Every structure is written in C-alpha cells, then in structure tokens.
Amino acid sequence: MGSDVVRRKAEHIRIALEGDVEYRKSNWLEYVEFVHRALPELSLESVETEARFLGRRFRMPLLIEGMTGGTEEALRINRALAMAASELGIPMGVGSQRAGILNSGVRRTYTVAREVAPDAFLIANIGAAQLVKGGVDMAKDAVEMLRADALAIHLNVLQELVQPGGDTDFTGVTDAIGDAVREVGVPVIVKEVGCGISYEDALVLQRTGVRAVDVSGSGGTNWTEIERQRALSAGDVEKASLAEVFREWGIPTAAAVLEVSRVEGIEVVGSGGIRSGLEVAKVLALGASMAGIARPFLAAAVEGPEAAVALARRIERELKVAMVLTGSRNVGDLRRAPRVILGPLRAWCEQRGLLERD
Numbered sequence: 001m002g003s004d005v006v007r008r009k010a011e012h013i014r015i016a017l018e019g020d021v022e023y024r025k026s027n028w029l030e031y032v033e034f035v036h037r038a039l040p041e042l043s044l045e046s047v048e049t050e051a052r053f054l055g056r057r058f059r060m061p062l063l064i065e066g067m068t069g070g071t072e073e074a075l076r077i078n079r080a081l082a083m084a085a086s087e088l089g090i091p092m093g094v095g096s097q098r099a100g101i102l103n104s105g106v107r108r109t110y111t112v113a114r115e116v117a118p119d120a121f122l123i124a125n126i127g128a129a130q131l132v133k134g135g136v137d138m139a140k141d142a143v144e145m146l147r148a149d150a151l152a153i154h155l156n157v158l159q160e161l162v163q164p165g166g167d168t169d170f171t172g173v174t175d176a177i178g179d180a181v182r183e184v185g186v187p188v189i190v191k192e193v194g195c196g197i198s199y200e201d202a203l204v205l206q207r208t209g210v211r212a213v214d215v216s217g218s219g220g221t222n223w224t225e226i227e228r229q230r231a232l233s234a235g236d237v238e239k240a241s242l243a244e245v246f247r248e249w250g251i252p253t254a255a256a257v258l259e260v261s262r263v264e265g266i267e268v269v270g271s272g273g274i275r276s277g278l279e280v281a282k283v284l285a286l287g288a289s290m291a292g293i294a295r296p297f298l299a300a301a302v303e304g305p306e307a308a309v310a311l312a313r314r315i316e317r318e319l320k321v322a323m324v325l326t327g328s329r330n331v332g333d334l335r336r337a338p339r340v341i342l343g344p345l346r347a348w349c350e351q352r353g354l355l356e357r358d
C-alpha cells in the first residue's frame with residue numbers, strides 16, 4: 001500500500017523538476033500596479049520585513065510551501081529546506097505525510113526536518129480525502145510525527161479527478177476539517193494546490209475554526225498538467241485527455257487572495273506562481289499576511305541548503321526595494337499601500353463585488 005504512494009511521490013518530484021509544468025495563464029499579479037513614490041523618505045536599510053503569522057513573528061512574510069516526503073530524494077530535499085528555513089527564520093511545510101503514516105519505514109524522510117531545525121516553525125500536511133478516511137487520529141499522527149507548529153490540510157479536487165486511481169468522493173470534508181480543528185492542538189491552515197480558494201469556500205472554512213487559508217491559486221505549478229504527464233506515461237489516454245481539457249482551470253492567485261481576504265477572522269497566505277519579491281509585495285497589498293513559494297524552492301533544495309537560502313535572500317532584496325518604492329516602512333504599511341487593479345482582475349472583482357477595500 002505505502003509503496004504506491006512512495007512511487008507516486010518520486011514521479012511527482014521528477015516531473016516537477018524536469019517537465020513543462022506551469023499554467024499557461026498567469027497568476028494575474030501583473031494586473032496589480034503599485035503607485036510609485038518618488039519621495040518615499042525612507043532608506044533601504046531602514047525598511048523592516050518582519051511579519052506576523054499565526055501569532056508568531058518571522059523574519060519576512062515568506063513561507064516554504066509543503067512539497068515532499070516519502071523517498072530518499074525527498075529526505076535530502078526536506079533536510080535542505082529545513083536548514084534554510086531555520087537559518088532564514090521563516091516557516092516551512094512538508095509534503096503530504098500519508099506515506100509516513102502508512103509506512104513507518106519512511107517517517108524519517110519527514111522527521112529529518114525537525115532533526116535539523118529543532119526551533120523552526122514546521123507545518124504538517126495531510127490531504128482532505130485522507131483526513132475523511134483516516135479521521136482525526138491521522139491528523140494527530142501527522143502533527144506528532146513532526147512535532148509540528150501547525151497543520152495544513154490540502155484540498156485538491158481537480159488533481160484527484162484527473163489522477164489515475166484518484167479519489168472521486170469529496171463529501172464529508174468540511175466536518176472532517178472541523179473535527180481536526182477541535183482536536184489537533186495546533187492551528188489549522190487549509191490550502192489548495194494550484195486551483196485557488198473562493199470567498200464562499202473560505203467562509204465555510206472560517207466557520208469551522210480554521211485559522212488560515214493558503215490560496216495556492218493558478219498561475220504557477222500546474223498539478224493537472226503533472227497528472228496528465230503521469231497518465232500519458234501510464235497509457236491512461238482517457239485521464240490524459242480529461243486533464244488536457246481542464247489544464248487551465250482555477251482561480252488565478254491575485255483573484256483568490258482578494259476573494260479569501262474578504263472573509264474576516266482568517267489569515268491569508270498568497271501562493272501560486274509567486275516568483276519574485278515584487279509579487280510577494282503585491283499579494284500582501286491584496287490582503288495576505290504571508291506569501292508562499294513551492295516549486296522554485298524544490299529546484300533550489302536539490303542543489304542544497306545554500307541555494308534555498310540564496311533564493312529567499314533574493315526575494316527579500318526585491319521585497320525591500322518594493323517597500324521603498326511604495327513608501328512602506330514595514331509590512332503593515334505595505335499591506336495598506338495604494339494599488340490599482342486593472343484589466344481582467346478588475347472585471348473579476350466587479351462581478352464578484354470585491355472592489356471596495358476593507
């Protein structure tokens with residue numbers, strides 16, 4: 001049982017690293033323009049990137065999104081990412097812990113993160129479908145395995161529907177999330193994996209007591225395409241053509257952040273195709289408290305912890321420049337910085353009643 005999951009994880013890493021696996025459409029952040037300040041009255045050295053998320057402080061508003069576990073290569077990747085997260089003072093997620101729960105022999109591919117980063121903020125990860133089947137005990141197992149500071153529950157309806165052998169029953173998920181919130185003892189984050197989360201779904205999640213929603217909108221890594229490539233190699237032509245039809249499905253990240261930020265009482269993580277510090281700045285100005293990056297950290301971690309640290313430092317430099325250019329002394333100022341919403345994103349907001357700020 002566990003070995004199928006492990007094989008799938010290995011294929012996911014390989015395709016994500018080698019293939020053409022991004023959305024053709026963008027994350028729509030190009031439709032968000034800051035208003036340039038020619039007189040910021042700030043020095044680059046004085047801007048302060050410290051961020052608050054889930055009651056904790058981090059060096060900058062960036063988190064390493066959950067990606068992997070279960071294989072030897074995943075162990076090396078999680079070790080590199082955890083070393084980087086610890087050095088940088090930012091949170092890090094691991095990938096779905098299903099493999100580690102089913103097969104204790106691969107637990108170390110996850111727990112290595114805690115070994116090398118005893119003080120880092122680590123986020124456990126489990127799929128909603130597994131949570132429905134395995135119940136709260138599975139969620140508790142995932143948290144205990146890592147001594148995690150938070151639990152991320154991922155929603156991936158489209159990925160399951162196009163995946164050979166994937167789940168097709170998505171009932172009971174809201175109640176299962178509510179049970180996990182009550183029982184796991186750490187804050188719960190609900191995330192997508194690339195299709196985004198809407199206002200309506202975020203409202204349901206807020207009512208279950210979820211503390212944060214990580215939108216993982218479209219415009220970055222495309223799981224429908226990754227599963228299409230897997231289906232093709234497995235000779236499953238039907239699933240491959242289904243995936244082709246839905247390849248561009250999903251709420252672009254900029255729209256998803258605006259949707260979810262409308263719901264009071266939950267923190268928002270802006271992710272899905274975030275590739276620069278300017279894009280980090282933009283999701284914060286749309287209402288997020290943190291930005292999340294996945295695939296670029298995977299590629300860096302394969303090279304080693306130094307490459308992952310260098311990636312985050314580049315993002316930090318770009319974020320600081322965006323802060324000076326918007327006259328933002330700190331992350332609070334940046335979140336209130338004037339921005340103009342253009343084109344298709346404006347049309348989306350008008351039709352969804354999202355234009356008024358606050």
Ligand SMILES: Cc1cc2nc3c(=O)[nH]c(=O)nc-3n(C[C@H](O)[C@H](O)[C@H](O)COP(=O)(O)O)c2cc1C
Nearest residue numbers: 016065067095096154193216220221272273294295
């Ligand atoms: C190789 C890889 C594996 C992933 N595995 C998981 C996972 O196990 N659980 C999860 O919640 N998200 C997973 N994701 C999704 C990411 O957390 C993130 O939501 C998504 O990739 C969008 O971010 P990006 O465009 O910066 O890659 C994975 C992403 C990648 C690239």
